Amino acid sequence: MTHSAKVSILTAEPRPIAACRADFPGLAQEINGEPLVYLDSAASSQAPNVVIDAVADYQRHDHANVHRGVHTLSHRATDLYEGARDAVQEFIGAGSRTEIVFTRGTTEAINLVAQSYCRPKLDAGDKILITHLEHHSNIVPWQMLCKQTGAELVVAPIEQTGQVDTRQLIELMDDRVRIVAVAHVSNALGSILPLEEIIQAAHHRDIPVLVDGAQAVPHLSIDVRTLDADFYAFSGHKMFAPTGIGILYAKEALLETMPPYQGGGDMILEVRFDGTTYNELPYKFEAGTPNISGAIGLGAAIHYLNSVGLDEIAAHENRLLAYLTRSLEGIDDIRLIGTADNKASVQSFLLGDIHPHDIGTILDHQGVAIRTGHHCAMPVMDFYGIPGTARASLALYNNEDDIDRLIAALAKTKEIFA
Amino acid sequence: MKDKDTSKADELRELYRELILDHARSPRHFGKLTDATHSAEGINPLCGDKLKLYFRILENGQIDAACFEGSGCAISVASASLLTDTVIGMNTSDALDFFAVVVSRLRGDVDANNGKRAAIDLGKIRALEGVKEFPSRVKCASLAWHALNSAIHQDSQAVSTE
Numbered sequence: 001m002t003h004s005a006k007v008s009i010l011t012a013e014p015r016p017i018a019a020c021r022a023d024f025p026g027l028a029q030e031i032n033g034e035p036l037v038y039l040d041s042a043a044s045s046q047a048p049n050v051v052i053d054a055v056a057d058y059q060r061h062d063h064a065n066v067h068r069g070v071h072t073l074s075h076r077a078t079d080l081y082e083g084a085r086d087a088v089q090e091f092i093g094a095g096s097r098t099e100i101v102f103t104r105g106t107t108e109a110i111n112l113v114a115q116s117y118c119r120p121k122l123d124a125g126d127k128i129l130i131t132h133l134e135h136h137s138n139i140v141p142w143q144m145l146c147k148q149t150g151a152e153l154v155v156a157p158i159e160q161t162g163q164v165d166t167r168q169l170i171e172l173m174d175d176r177v178r179i180v181a182v183a184h185v186s187n188a189l190g191s192i193l194p195l196e197e198i199i200q201a202a203h204h205r206d207i208p209v210l211v212d213g214a215q216a217v218p219h220l221s222i223d224v225r226t227l228d229a230d231f232y233a234f235s236g237h238k239m240f241a242p243t244g245i246g247i248l249y250a251k252e253a254l255l256e257t258m259p260p261y262q263g264g265g266d267m268i269l270e271v272r273f274d275g276t277t278y279n280e281l282p283y284k285f286e287a288g289t290p291n292i293s294g295a296i297g298l299g300a301a302i303h304y305l306n307s308v309g310l311d312e313i314a315a316h317e318n319r320l321l322a323y324l325t326r327s328l329e330g331i332d333d334i335r336l337i338g339t340a341d342n343k344a345s346v347q348s349f350l351l352g353d354i355h356p357h358d359i360g361t362i363l364d365h366q367g368v369a370i371r372t373g374h375h376c377a378m379p380v381m382d383f384y385g386i387p388g389t390a391r392a393s394l395a396l397y398n399n400e401d402d403i404d405r406l407i408a409a410l411a412k413t414k415e416i417f418a
Numbered sequence: 419m420k421d422k423d424t425s426k427a428d429e430l431r432e433l434y435r436e437l438i439l440d441h442a443r444s445p446r447h448f449g450k451l452t453d454a455t456h457s458a459e460g461i462n463p464l465c466g467d468k469l470k471l472y473f474r475i476l477e478n479g480q481i482d483a484a485c486f487e488g489s490g491c492a493i494s495v496a497s498a499s500l501l502t503d504t505v506i507g508m509n510t511s512d513a514l515d516f517f518a519v520v521v522s523r524l525r526g527d528v529d530a531n532n533g534k535r536a537a538i539d540l541g542k543i544r545a546l547e548g549v550k551e552f553p554s555r556v557k558c559a560s561l562a563w564h565a566l567n568s569a570i571h572q573d574s575q576a577v578s579t580e
């Protein structure tokens with residue numbers, strides 16, 4: 001199969017980052033009478049015009065089902081859909097387009113690996129190794145798998161800073177461990193895990209590693225081959241693409257050994273009542289009509305990220321994160337949760353004994369959107385003995401004014417609770 | 419500009435009235451009731467509020483004691499605290515009427531109750547009415563009341579706002 005819509009990621013001049021905010025129409029609005037300050041991109045990011053337009057153009061002009069029609073529209077839809085796969089492959093440095101499986105998101109990608117890769121291999125007494133800082137979507141699929149197979153879920157501890165205790169994690173990699181599943185970046189704490197060290201240690205013991213990259217992808221440049229990750233999962237909606245589309249990257253040699261996750265159309269070559277032949281990779285793992293418009297939106301988001309430049313984005317966000325942390329530290333009674341040396345784009349905090357939910361309401365009332373609660377990481381909250389945190393998270397479109405507005409809104413919160 | 423700021427600030431002050439903040443800071447009847455006859459748990463998964471309410475109800479239906487424990491935002495804790503203050507001494511059928519009226523007023527539908535219930539004076543519970551302007555917080559304010567309802571009916575399931 002050839003795909004003419006293979007898109008180039010080469011662009012002319014990188015765009016200055018300060019100009020990017022204007023690309024996001026969702027940011028240009030008032031909330032409760034104040035200009036919106038959006039500091040919740042770790043939950044879901046806003047989309048730029050190029051993504052919104054790519055999805056709308058496809059729906060207006062190019063929509064048909066993929067991989068099945070001989071007619072022109074089906075060809076166009078297929079080219080766009082497969083072009084997005086090529087863009088993803090290049091974006092994360094995968095060796096082959098067959099290693100890129102479209103899913104609904106990170107959650108589905110992890111469930112796919114648990115059920116399709118691990119389940120057939122597991123015996124009672126085998127172990128699955130995760131860490132204490134995982135998102136629920138990198139905990140619950142493994143708990144379900146343990147129930148199904150009698151395997152045991154082993155949890156590596158974290159330190160007070162919110163970094164994983166890498167030494168202990170590596171010590172826990174014994175010969176019953178069948179997979180190590182870890183976040184690249186913690187959504188609640190911002191810690192960047194030392195993946196290369198973790199993956200090397202696991203491979204040394206022949207254990208494959210799944211990386212939950214949901215929080216890493218829009219902030220760090222990812223090269224799955226340099227990392228040598230066996231599985232890498234992420235979601236479009238945290239990187240300026242629509243919801244309902246995500247990626248499972250998996251090494252081809254592993255995908256080849258895996259039975260399909262779901263059955264249906266598109267994942268087959270031939271169906272007879274006495275037996276069915278599955279399609280080639282990656283289609284074997286994409287049963288049913290896929291999220292075509294979502295994939296196209298994801299492709300457009302990748303072009304957008306490349307046009308701004310991942311290094312520029314990381315540098316900008318690191319500067320802002322430092323400013324955010326410094327500004328928060330300037331407030332009396334603030335307690336920062338998540339203070340690892342190596343961090344990306346999020347800062348959780350508590351303000352005196354004010355419940356995070358009250359902070360969230362008072363901030364929203366001033367047009368400042370943050371996330372409050374347990375961030376789908378209840379074990380992290382238990383670790384710190386707190387019900388939840390307030391969390392500000394950054395993306396390329398944020399600036400210092402946003403942070404100044406946050407700080408002013410927090411001052412107001414203190415005033416109300418004084 | 420000035421007016422806008424003032425009315426906005428007023429909305430927040432309505433939500434976080436002195437009485438609410440006072441009950442949130444020093445909740446009344448906080449703790450476990452060891453000889454409770456009825457109890458129920460209330461959980462609000464959105465913000466992680468988790469309250470357990472205990473009641474001692476006499477054979478004649480009078481609520482003789484009420485306590486609660488757990489953690490939550492200012493609104494949910496203050497609401498539970500005000501609830502315990504209010505229902506001690508009531509009989510259960512009056513408490514259930516109260517529950518119905520509180521929950522509908524918090525939602526903002528004043529006319530939902532007629533007859534006897536329309537005449538109920540909420541007293542200091544009115545302090546919770548500021549949540550009407552904050553739809554996402556109505557659940558926080560009504561959580562304890564739902565727990566009261568299920569405790570009186572002796573549902574063993576935890577009530578959830580979801």
Ligand SMILES: Cc1ncc(COP(=O)(O)O)c(C=O)c1O
Pocket residue numbers: 042043104105106107108135137138183185186187212214215235376
């Ligand atoms: C670290 C992490 N993992 C997994 C997920 C789940 O992603 P999704 O809900 O898009 O499947 C999230 C999103 O909140 C996340 O932050």
